[in-house]
Amino acid sequence: MEFKSLLIGEETVKKYLSPEDVIACVEETWKWYGEGKVVMPNKITTDMSSLGVAGWFNSMPAYIGPMDVAGIKLVGGYDGNKALGLPYIKANVLITDSRTGMLRALISGDYINDMRTGAQPAIMAKMLAAKTDVVTVIGTGLMGYTSLLCMSKVLDIKEVRVCDISDEAKEAFMARFPNAPWKFVNCKNNEEGCRGADVIITVTNANANLVEEPWLKEGSLVMTMGSFRETSFDVVRKADKIAVDQVGQSLHRGNVKELAEMGEITADSFDIIIPDVLAGKAKARTSDKERIYAQIIGTGMLDVALGGLLLKKIADAGEEMPWVDLSK
Numbered sequence: 124m125e126f127k128s129l130l131i132g133e134e135t136v137k138k139y140l141s142p143e144d145v146i147a148c149v150e151e152t153w154k155w156y157g158e159g160k161v162v163m164p165n166k167i168t169t170d171m172s173s174l175g176v177a178g179w180f181n182s183m184p185a186y187i188g189p190m191d192v193a194g195i196k197l198v199g200g201y202d203g204n205k206a207l208g209l210p211y212i213k214a215n216v217l218i219t220d221s222r223t224g225m226l227r228a229l230i231s232g233d234y235i236n237d238m239r240t241g242a243q244p245a246i247m248a249k250m251l252a253a254k255t256d257v258v259t260v261i262g263t264g265l266m267g268y269t270s271l272l273c274m275s276k277v278l279d280i281k282e283v284r285v286c287d288i289s290d291e292a293k294e295a296f297m298a299r300f301p302n303a304p305w306k307f308v309n310c311k312n313n314e315e316g317c318r319g320a321d322v323i324i325t326v327t328n329a330n331a332n333l334v335e336e337p338w339l340k341e342g343s344l345v346m347t348m349g350s351f352r353e354t355s356f357d358v359v360r361k362a363d364k365i366a367v368d369q370v371g372q373s374l375h376r377g378n379v380k381e382l383a384e385m386g387e388i389t390a391d392s393f394d395i396i397i398p399d400v401l402a403g404k405a406k407a408r409t410s411d412k413e414r415i416y417a418q419i420i421g422t423g424m425l426d427v428a429l430g431g432l433l434l435k436k437i438a439d440a441g442e443e444m445p446w447v448d449l450s451k
């Protein structure tokens with residue numbers, strides 16, 4: 124029997140998965156996770172630097188029950204990539220047959236990774252923000268772009284404030300939204316960006332206090348997405364509620380990691396677990412006055428689910444893809 128393992132490149136992924144598809148799939152997958160219909164071990168990191176390779180990669184497996192899709196995302200950072208004209212971050216998604224383990228598809232995972240990352244703050248802001256008139260983006264790189272792109276699909280935004288240490292990055296970011304229905308404000312510093320903002324998102328590779336607690340207004344929502352510290356400890360400590368996308372991994376990475384290491388934050392500190400809210404098991408915001416801090420760690424179930432959705436769309440369209448039969 125012939126078994127086709129598809130090989131799917133970036134252009135095909137972009138053709139079949141619109142930002143709207145990605146947002147809907149991320150939201151649904153989170154809900155299934157909250158309902159206990161997804162199996163997802165914590166991601167593990169393979170850091171190759173001790174053996175002289177300037178790179179690391181994360182292994183992020185998941186099984187999505189309602190889609191019957193099993194797979195893994197491998198995503199890493201490679202220091203030498205820029206010199207080769209490649210992005211620092213490289214992602215691949217493997218989808219296997221859940222009953223036999225046969226490879227169903229090997230998918231270039233960059234667009235999936237970028238777009239699912241941006242879909243997360245869009246859904247979170249929809250669920251957690253008291254208001255979304257003024258949105259501040261700190262970190263105007265690739266994930267900042269996909270975040271605002273996805274937020275623009277689901278939120279009514281009147282003003283976008285942009286903050287970055289690089290003027291060039293800010294200019295390039297704003298140029299990517301030529302017909303934006305909102306007013307752009309190019310901020311001189313983060314304080315100007317944060318004071319009075321309804322929603323603040325940090326998506327940088329910094330390890331610094333980019334947001335200070337006294338700058339935050341009543342009812343604000345702060346979401347951090349970077350891999351390291353992006354706010355002062357008090358932004359987390361003094362928040363009325365702390366929200367996360369997943370409990371297990373939130374203590375070991377990102378903005379909350381140091382507070383967890385000091386014992387100030389534990390799994391019990393998280394008031395809002397987004398998948399549980401979507402599954403109807405818990406409440407999100409309960410007052411417009413609450414200041415909510417959210418950490419978005421990013422999970423492999425989203426990439427695997429999107430890989431499954433992509434395969435279904437390709438099959439429905441009947442388009443032939445390049446394939447190999449690995450059993451031969």
Ligand SMILES: NC(=O)c1ccc[n+]([C@@H]2O[C@H](COP(=O)([O-])OP(=O)(O)OC[C@H]3O[C@@H](n4cnc5c(N)ncnc54)[C@H](O)[C@@H]3O)[C@@H](O)[C@H]2O)c1
Binds near residue numbers: 240
């Ligand atoms: N949570 C998730 O699901 C998820 C997924 C993918 C990537 N990430 C993380 O998102 C972050 C951004 O990734 P990216 O691909 O957009 O990177 P990028 O290099 O494209 O952009 C990062 C931007 O941050 C800016 N920056 C750096 N230091 C800053 C500072 N002190 N103040 C203001 N701006 C600063 C840079 O100038 C740059 O414009 C990384 O930490 C990455 O690991 C998170």
